[in-house]
Amino acid sequence: MTLDVVEIIKFVGGVAGLCTAGFLIYDRLVRSRPITYLGVSDYKADLRLRNVTKETVIIDEISITPKDFLRAARANDLITKNEERQKAFYPTTAGKDDARFLGEFVILKPDEERRFSLHRFASFEHAKDDEKLVIRCRWENTRTPWFTKRYVKVRTTVGRVKKLVDAAAAGKV
Numbered sequence: 373m374t375l376d377v378v379e380i381i382k383f384v385g386g387v388a389g390l391c392t393a394g395f396l397i398y399d400r401l402v403r404s405r406p407i408t409y410l411g412v413s414d415y416k417a418d419l420r421l422r423n424v425t426k427e428t429v430i431i432d433e434i435s436i437t438p439k440d441f442l443r444a445a446r447a448n449d450l451i452t453k454n455e456e457r458q459k460a461f462y463p464t465t466a467g468k469d470d471a472r473f474l475g476e477f478v479i480l481k482p483d484e485e486r487r488f489s490l491h492r493f494a495s496f497e498h499a500k501d502d503e504k505l506v507i508r509c510r511w512e513n514t515r516t517p518w519f520t521k522r523y524v525k526v527r528t529t530v531g532r533v534k535k536l537v538d539a540a541a542a543g544k545v
Contacts, residue, residue, distance in 0.1 A: 401522075406431070406480060406511055408524045410533065411487065412540035417533050418487045419444050419507060419526070423480035431478040433510035434488075441496040441505060441530070444488040447476040490533075501531025 406429050407422040423429045434444045480486060507526040512518060539545045 404513075405522065405524055406509070408507065408509055408526050410490075410507075410526060410528060410536060412536055412545050413487060413489075415537065415540050417490045417492075417537050419490055420485060420487045421478065421480060421509065422485040423482060425513065426482050428482065428514045429480045429511055430514065431480065431509050431511050432476065433508075434476045434478075435508050435510075436490075437506045437508070438495075438503075440493055441499065441503075442490045442492055442507075442533075444476065444507075445491050447478055447488045496530060496533075499530045501529065501534065503530040504528075505530060505533065 404425050407424055409420050409422075411418055411420045419434070421431060431447075434447055436442045436444070478486065478488075505526075505528050507528075509524050510521055511524060512522065536545070
């Protein structure tokens with residue numbers, strides 16, 4: 373009789389331990405990450421990044437697949453506004469030997485939201501509406517390094533982005 377009670381207590385303790393471990397993994401991997409979504413401003417589609425955590429988050433890569441459809445504009449906090457203009461006007465020569473000009477680097481303070489215009493290329497305008505788009509942002513927090521790279525994604529289609537911009541032009545968004 374007492375062995376049965378002890379086994380029941382061990383079983384309940386094991387289940388509680390597994391539930392606690394599952395919640396901890398969920399809390400670290402899923403809940404405490406930035407949110408990415410698409411919005412519109414000034415009749416253009418933009419990528420919005422929102423930090424919902426209580427610590428600073430760094431976005432150090434924004435990749436858009438297919439590569440020749442869209443590009444996130446001004447997604448580099450390491451260069452000044454004048455250097456951004458220089459990069460826009462002279463893309464092949466601006467910051468040629470400066471590592472700060474390479475890639476993206478966005479700092480999101482706690483509870484901050486930022487937006488980056490998505491520049492559309494000609495291949496985007498001629499693409500089919502059901503063509504898939506994936507926007508992937510690599511992020512990390514400043515508290516502790518993580519053993520693997522962490523990403524947040526936006527999955528959409530060319531047609532949805534075009535409809536979003538059309539709704540903004542019609543004054544609905």
